[in-house]
Amino acid sequence: MSQALASSPVAEIAAERLTDEVRQAEAAAVLGMADVSLDVRCGCKGPGTVAWLDSLDVPVPEKFNSWLPLGEGGRIARLGMTEFLIEGDAVVVDRITTTPRAAGVYPVLHEDAALILGGARVNELLRQTCNVNFAALNLAERPVVLTSLVGVGVTVLPEQTAKGLIYRIWCDGSYGRYLFETLHDIAHELGGGTVSPQHLYA
Amino acid sequence: MKIMTCPLNGPRPVSEFFYWGEVRPMPDPDSCTDAEWADYVFNRNGAPGVKREWWCHTPSNTWFIAERDTEKDIVLKTYFYQGDA
Amino acid sequence: MPWRLLRFALNKKHPEPRMFTSHNKLKSSYDVVIIGAGGHGLAAAYYLATEHGIKNVCVLEKGYIGGGNTGRNTTIIRSNYLTPEGVKFYDESVRLWQDLSRDFDLNLFYANRGHFTLAHTDSALRTMRWRAEVNKHYGVASEVVGPEAVKEAAPMIDLSCAGHSPILGALYHAPGSVARHDAVAWGYGRGADRRGVEIHQQTEVLGINVQGGKVKGVNTSRGYISTNKVLCAVAGSTPRILKMVDVRTPIYIHPLQAMVSEPIKPWLDPILVSGSLHVYISQSARGELVMGASLDPYELHATRSTLDFVEGLTSHMLDMFPFLSSVKVMRQWAGMADMTPDFAPIMGKTPVEGFYLDSGWGTWGFKATPVCGKTMAHTLVNDTPHPLITGFSLDRFSNYALTGEKGAASVGH
Numbered sequence: 001m002s003q004a005l006a007s008s009p010v011a012e013i014a015a016e017r018l019t020d021e022v023r024q025a026e027a028a029a030v031l032g033m034a035d036v037s038l039d040v041r042c043g044c045k046g047p048g049t050v051a052w053l054d055s056l057d058v059p060v061p062e063k064f065n066s067w068l069p070l071g072e073g074g075r076i077a078r079l080g081m082t083e084f085l086i087e088g089d090a091v092v093v094d095r096i097t098t099t100p101r102a103a104g105v106y107p108v109l110h111e112d113a114a115l116i117l118g119g120a121r122v123n124e125l126l127r128q129t130c131n132v133n134f135a136a137l138n139l140a141e142r143p144v145v146l147t148s149l150v151g152v153g154v155t156v157l158p159e160q161t162a163k164g165l166i167y168r169i170w171c172d173g174s175y176g177r178y179l180f181e182t183l184h185d186i187a188h189e190l191g192g193g194t195v196s197p198q199h200l201y202a
Numbered sequence: 203m204k205i206m207t208c209p210l211n212g213p214r215p216v217s218e219f220f221y222w223g224e225v226r227p228m229p230d231p232d233s234c235t236d237a238e239w240a241d242y243v244f245n246r247n248g249a250p251g252v253k254r255e256w257w258c259h260t261p262s263n264t265w266f267i268a269e270r271d272t273e274k275d276i277v278l279k280t281y282f283y284q285g286d287a
Numbered sequence: 288m289p290w291r292l293l294r295f296a297l298n299k300k301h302p303e304p305r306m307f308t309s310h311n312k313l314k315s316s317y318d319v320v321i322i323g324a325g326g327h328g329l330a331a332a333y334y335l336a337t338e339h340g341i342k343n344v345c346v347l348e349k350g351y352i353g354g355g356n357t358g359r360n361t362t363i364i365r366s367n368y369l370t371p372e373g374v375k376f377y378d379e380s381v382r383l384w385q386d387l388s389r390d391f392d393l394n395l396f397y398a399n400r401g402h403f404t405l406a407h408t409d410s411a412l413r414t415m416r417w418r419a420e421v422n423k424h425y426g427v428a429s430e431v432v433g434p435e436a437v438k439e440a441a442p443m444i445d446l447s448c449a450g451h452s453p454i455l456g457a458l459y460h461a462p463g464s465v466a467r468h469d470a471v472a473w474g475y476g477r478g479a480d481r482r483g484v485e486i487h488q489q490t491e492v493l494g495i496n497v498q499g500g501k502v503k504g505v506n507t508s509r510g511y512i513s514t515n516k517v518l519c520a521v522a523g524s525t526p527r528i529l530k531m532v533d534v535r536t537p538i539y540i541h542p543l544q545a546m547v548s549e550p551i552k553p554w555l556d557p558i559l560v561s562g563s564l565h566v567y568i569s570q571s572a573r574g575e576l577v578m579g580a581s582l583d584p585y586e587l588h589a590t591r592s593t594l595d596f597v598e599g600l601t602s603h604m605l606d607m608f609p610f611l612s613s614v615k616v617m618r619q620w621a622g623m624a625d626m627t628p629d630f631a632p633i634m635g636k637t638p639v640e641g642f643y644l645d646s647g648w649g650t651w652g653f654k655a656t657p658v659c660g661k662t663m664a665h666t667l668v669n670d671t672p673h674p675l676i677t678g679f680s681l682d683r684f685s686n687y688a689l690t691g692e693k694g695a696a697s698v699g700h
Contacts, residue, residue, distance in 0.1 A: 147214065
């Protein structure tokens with residue numbers, strides 16, 4: 001496959017809006033956003049999925065709309081009842097994508113734009129763009145929120161890292177540029193900007 | 203802002219939802235008459251009242267049933283469809 | 288000067304007659320009962336009296352004259368439709384409109400502005416070429432123009448629409464006009480009233496007496512009336528009336544919202560419509576911007592307004608006209624649109640003898656007011672549909688012969 005097809009759906013806008021290297025740490029502390037669309041991920045769903053993931057030794061979040069951490073800083077999110085998004089752990093993703101599917105398990109294609117947002121003013125941005133009150137979530141329950149952000153259907157996953165709270169956000173790749181541009185403009189107004197992902201988690 | 207409660211994702215603004223009309227039983231296409239089929243395809247119960255409707259929470263693609271008063275715009279309850287889907 | 292005016296007003300030699308006669312009582316029977324004193328119902332009464340000499344007519348209105356969709360639309364009149372049935376029908380309507388002020392001796396503020404339907408995509412432009420050809424074939428002025436013509440007619444427009452929906456061209460319809468909508472109902476109402484038609488406001492229809500498949504009378508909140516002919520012209524309330532006569536139709540009700548800005552200096556002469564951005568806009572004679580969008584997304588039998596609507600419409604509005612960002616919205620409202628699956632009306636006879644429908648006018652009924660009145664009066668008198676409305680009969684659905692009027696409302700489908 002060509003390099004062009006493997007690039008992030010928001011590669012151009014993320015590069016265009018990238019904050020100067022010297023100012024990135026400062027921007028990330030206030031309100032940083034980063035493109036992580038190229039992280040490995042896969043999806044599957046169907047009534048047989050829970051049993052199948054069990055048989056592959058993949059941890060399965062018990063509650064609907066919750067998530068569990070995987071190795072290598074990865075995660076598995078349960079979207080609704082029987083759909084799963086697995087990301088960041090190459091070993092697990094590889095095991096899922098190379099094992100023949102069992103009955104009642106179907107693949108879910110992910111051509112997502114994936115972003116992370118973090119920093120002291122991140123909840124201000126979410127209050128401006130979304131109807132869900134993220135400040136009221138109980139992070140100990142590891143919630144996943146499927147909602148609409150500036151009119152785009154998104155999956156949001158709050159995650160506590162060594163550098164503080166970050167939000168992982170996925171949307172269909174075709175809406176990526178609009179979502180990225182809109183959130184970037186607000187982040188910029190609030191004193192933040194686009195940074196490299198390592199500034200948001202260690 | 204109107205609030206609709208998704209049985210899976212909880213209360214959300216109605217802008218997150220898609221409306222797909224009243225729940226209507228389909229006559230058997232093999233045995234019904236042309237007139238019955240045309241009635242099913244085109245005609246609607248257009249008068250106001252409490253109706254059982256299909257709704258979908260679009261960010262999660264969750265389909266469910268809402269009982270709604272179409273005159274007062276009040277959602278009475280929401281639940282998953284029971285039976286063959 | 289105000290003193291002289293006051294003296295004139297009090298002078299018994301110059302009495303100003305009231306616009307309508309008020310009637311204390313309903314008669315026990317009428318030749319025709321019309322339900323709904325909006326533009327359509329009153330126009331039918333007017334033409335029954337003027338063209339057919341039928342004056343023993345009663346118009347029943349639950350609220351007040353022109354208080355429904357007649358007074359809630361965005362006053363646009365045009366005839367650049369897509370199907371031959373539609374084009375012929377609306378073109379006749381536009382012709383009637385042009386003479387109405389004189390017929391009524393009442394200023395309707397009928398203003399010919401020109402109407403642009405903007406195309407932001409190649410496929411929209413293709414449909415417009417098709418529409419223009421159908422229109423021209425039937426002698427309706429309609430042509431596809433380039434973005435420069437749009438810019439010339441509305442110099443304040445951002446042709447790129449904030450960079451994401453550039454305007455590629457437009458369907459230009461020179462006869463496109465606006466008129467003062469409530470005056471239309473008043474004009475028809477006064478004309479009918481002067482010829483002996485009774486208009487009863489604050490009179491609700493509670494039931495319709497049907498025996499052996501024939502209309503026998505109407506039960507109202509002010510008593511029973513016997514009649515053999517009932518015309519139902521009640522827009523968003525149509526399904527409620529249909530329930531009384533047990534007639535099933537495809538009509539479903541969604542609210543359609545609109546709003547106006549504060550009055551500003553005249554800057555926009557033509558009427559602009561964008562299907563992609565879900566916006567239509569014109570500037571009234573008073574300087575207000577009259578704006579509308581698409582239907583509300585779910586069934587509702589109420590006329591409440593929403594903030595979602597204002598947010599959505601203004602954001603698209605600003606894509607087209609960024610300089611409007613500091614203009615205030617003055618008021619907003621909604622009407623109940625009686626929608627049909629093929630975006631064409633349902634007019635004519637029904638399975639109940641003596642019960643006639645003028646319905647399914649969804650988001651496109653105002654411009655059709657005169658021709659609906661005229662054709663429905665003909666249909667009632669002859670008990671056979673007027674040739675212009677045969678394509679709009681209720682039985683087209685059971686015959687799987689829909690009309691497919693996609694040029695119907697400005698936006699939303």
